[in-house]
Amino acid sequence: MIRFFATALAFLLVSATAQAAGIDETINTATAPIAELVGKIVFFKIPLFGAQLPLVVLWLVVGAVFFTFYMRFINIRGFRHAIHLVRGDYANPNDAGEVSHFQALATAVSGTVGIGNIGGVAVAVTVGGPGATFWLIVAGFLGMSTKFVECTLGVKYRNENPDGSVSGGPMYYMRKGFADRGMEGFGKFVGTFYAIGIFLGALGIGNMFQSNQAYVQLNHVAGGGLDGLGWLVGLIMAAVVFSVIIGGIKSIARVTEKIVPFMAVFYCVFALIVIFMNGSAIPQAVANIFSGALTGEGVAGGALGALIIGFQRAVFSNEAGIGSASIAHSAVRTNEPVTEGLVSLLEPFIDTIVICTITALVIGTAAVADPNFAGDARGIAMTSAAFEKEISWFPIPLAIAGVLFAFSTMISWSYYGLKGWTYMFGESNGGQTLYKLIFCAFVALGCVVQLGPILDISDAFVFLICVPNILGLYFLAPVVKAELESYLARIESGEIKKYKQA
Amino acid sequence: MSDTYLVAVDGSEGSLRAVEFATERALASKAKLLLAYVIEWSPYSFHTPDELAERHKRREEEISRAQSKVLDPLVAAARDKGCDVEVFVRHGHPSQTLVELADANKATQMFIGRKGDSRIATLLFGSVAGALVQTSPVPVTVVP
Numbered sequence: 001m002i003r004f005f006a007t008a009l010a011f012l013l014v015s016a017t018a019q020a021a022g023i024d025e026t027i028n029t030a031t032a033p034i035a036e037l038v039g040k041i042v043f044f045k046i047p048l049f050g051a052q053l054p055l056v057v058l059w060l061v062v063g064a065v066f067f068t069f070y071m072r073f074i075n076i077r078g079f080r081h082a083i084h085l086v087r088g089d090y091a092n093p094n095d096a097g098e099v100s101h102f103q104a105l106a107t108a109v110s111g112t113v114g115i116g117n118i119g120g121v122a123v124a125v126t127v128g129g130p131g132a133t134f135w136l137i138v139a140g141f142l143g144m145s146t147k148f149v150e151c152t153l154g155v156k157y158r159n160e161n162p163d164g165s166v167s168g169g170p171m172y173y174m175r176k177g178f179a180d181r182g183m184e185g186f187g188k189f190v191g192t193f194y195a196i197g198i199f200l201g202a203l204g205i206g207n208m209f210q211s212n213q214a215y216v217q218l219n220h221v222a223g224g225g226l227d228g229l230g231w232l233v234g235l236i237m238a239a240v241v242f243s244v245i246i247g248g249i250k251s252i253a254r255v256t257e258k259i260v261p262f263m264a265v266f267y268c269v270f271a272l273i274v275i276f277m278n279g280s281a282i283p284q285a286v287a288n289i290f291s292g293a294l295t296g297e298g299v300a301g302g303a304l305g306a307l308i309i310g311f312q313r314a315v316f317s318n319e320a321g322i323g324s325a326s327i328a329h330s331a332v333r334t335n336e337p338v339t340e341g342l343v344s345l346l347e348p349f350i351d352t353i354v355i356c357t358i359t360a361l362v363i364g365t366a367a368v369a370d371p372n373f374a375g376d377a378r379g380i381a382m383t384s385a386a387f388e389k390e391i392s393w394f395p396i397p398l399a400i401a402g403v404l405f406a407f408s409t410m411i412s413w414s415y416y417g418l419k420g421w422t423y424m425f426g427e428s429n430g431g432q433t434l435y436k437l438i439f440c441a442f443v444a445l446g447c448v449v450q451l452g453p454i455l456d457i458s459d460a461f462v463f464l465i466c467v468p469n470i471l472g473l474y475f476l477a478p479v480v481k482a483e484l485e486s487y488l489a490r491i492e493s494g495e496i497k498k499y500k501q502a
Numbered sequence: 503m504s505d506t507y508l509v510a511v512d513g514s515e516g517s518l519r520a521v522e523f524a525t526e527r528a529l530a531s532k533a534k535l536l537l538a539y540v541i542e543w544s545p546y547s548f549h550t551p552d553e554l555a556e557r558h559k560r561r562e563e564e565i566s567r568a569q570s571k572v573l574d575p576l577v578a579a580a581r582d583k584g585c586d587v588e589v590f591v592r593h594g595h596p597s598q599t600l601v602e603l604a605d606a607n608k609a610t611q612m613f614i615g616r617k618g619d620s621r622i623a624t625l626l627f628g629s630v631a632g633a634l635v636q637t638s639p640v641p642v643t644v645v646p
Contacts, residue, residue, distance in 0.1 A: 088545055093602065097561040097593025099554045100545030107551055164559030245552075258548050331554035415551035 035456040042460040056463045057312050060321045063470040064142035067149050070477055071484065075144035075345055082342040089498045098333045101343045108328040108344065110260045111412030112351045114405045115213040116317040119380035121359040126382065128309030129299040131292025133360040135310025140352025143320030144345040149473050152341030152480045153177065154326030155334065161427060168330025170323035171195045171423045174472040181475060190468035195420040197465030198324065202417025204458015207439060208446030210406035211237050215447040217380050217402040221395050234447030242440045245414050246433065260408045263401045264355065270394065271358045277390045278365035285364035317356055318348040322462055323469040324416050338487040362386050414439050505533035508609035510600050512539065513572040516615025520645040524613040525580045535580060535587045538603050539568045543593035565591045597633035604640055612642045
């Protein structure tokens with residue numbers, strides 16, 4: 001307990017001084033050139049018919065298209081079976097008490113459903129026009145196949161620690177998978193590279209971006225009353241995260257994990273209400289989505305520009321190709337890695353196809369699209385404004401939802417980052433605590449500093465790890481395909497039976 | 503065919519009385535005794551990634567704790583009296599899991615202790631004995 005207070009105090013002092021010293025600007029000036037350079041490399045754009053196509057987005061899209069065809073549209077033919085798995089139809093009663101498919105999915109979804117679903121979509125619509133929504137849905141659909149491949153591999157190649165816990169994810173399947181193909185050195189290299197990337201990503205988009213956006217939304221609701229109080233909000237959030245990931249106060253996390261799914265449902269219900277209140281605008285909004293997708297009217301780069309923005313936002317939101325969800329899914333104990341992959345393909349569906357589309361329709365029907373809201377930080381404010389037009393008090397629950405989404409995303413990412421950390425430095429307890437302290441410090445910093453360059457670096461790294469991840473997926477796709485065919489054949493022959501009679 | 507008696511055990515006073523009572527009946531009618539310990543668990547609860555990763559370890563711990571702290575002494579005692587005993591530790595919804603175990607093992611009777619909770623407590627938290635009486639496929643003896 002004493003240690004708890006000592007650390008908390010140290011924390012308080014550090015943040016307070018940081019605030020006073022205007023560390024904000026110092027950090028920004030120091031990191032801006034690095035951010036710019038990294039960003040330029042990662043988001044290297046090729047001009048294409050007047051649009052700017054970042055190579056990394058192309059890389060992700062090509063991967064998703066390839067896996068969709070290679071797995072023969074697993075995103076369609078596996079969908080029904082995935083729902084049966086989540087319902088527990090195939091769960092062996094003797095395994096009760098282990099992590100269920102439902103739990104793995106729920107945890108992974110709370111990691112991906114976040115500010116991006118509320119704010120990110122607004123940004124996409126502002127910059128890419130309503131047509132971006134169409135491409136967002138297409139990208140979500142294709143992303144389901146990528147997710148299937150990476151989560152199957154996550155389970156297949158995970159590590160079981162001597163104490164019975166598990167560690168899995170892209171760093172493990174890359175290392176072991178490449179080693180199986182006689183490329184051990186390369187596997188080790190990309191595994192470590194991935195671990196560094198996921199660690200940096202966990203501090204950026206999985207942490208600072210979340211706490212920052214939560215603060216922006218709270219301040220928006222308070223009518224600017226929290227201006228300059230970012231450090232306080234940050235400290236409070238850091239303290240809560242601290243109590244969960246270091247203090248082991250699991251109940252807080254459990255409460256959030258319970259509330260988040262309800263929040264997501266609550267958000268969708270109210271979004272649908274707003275959409276129907278704007279009923280007369282629905283046909284026009286839907287028509288805009290389709291016509292915008294094909295003509296790209298008013299968007300830089302036309303239809304292609306809308307496509308690029310839609311795809312980019314979809315990846316941001318559902319994380320397919322980044323490999324993060326594979327870390328969460330690898331905790332499931334199953335004899336059939338394919339089942340976990342099948343369940344995971346529901347994630348982009350829920351996250352992108354359902355929730356993001358609903359947000360896009362709210363914005364579309366409320367017709368609040370306004371170029372002034374450009375920039376991630378203003379995205380959530382724009383969605384908030386769209387709701388406010390119909391339901392004046394809605395920004396308040398939206399702010400609460402935003403904070404909770406941010407919180408659950410931070411908890412999930414703290415774990416992803418931790419797995420990157422333990423992959424590099426081993427599973428020692430001291431090291432893990434150090435990582436967690438760093439993580440908490442960044443929660444507080446997220447509310448204080450101007451995000452610009454730091455976020456850019458983190459962003460760049462998250463996209464950068466897609467490169468080795470998808471490369472690994474190409475190499476290991478035949479393994480997944482063989483597993484899938486064998487599994488489906490055994491379902492067909494009745495060797496794998498339902499336990500529960502529906 | 504001899505009878506099989508299933509006894510719900512959770513380590514509480516009531517469940518100990520139920521075991522004692524069932525042991526006597528089993529000895530008298532040469533029935534086989536099944537002791538079932540159900541750890542409450544729902545596959546639809548929500549967890550953090552950390553908890554998921556540790557779940558397997560926790561599950562093993564829960565099972566071995568139930569086994570060593572509660573079941574082992576009971577089994578030893580019943581065997582000393584000359585009873586044929588088998589034990590089960592399962593995770594799941596308590597009454598539902600007990601019913602499934604009774605079905606799977608062709609139990610002919612069930613025994614369960616009651617806690618004697620107040621009406622308010624029962625209303626809030628439910629009662630396994632009550633639920634079992636309502637759903638069991640075989641006669642249930644509730645031991646006070």
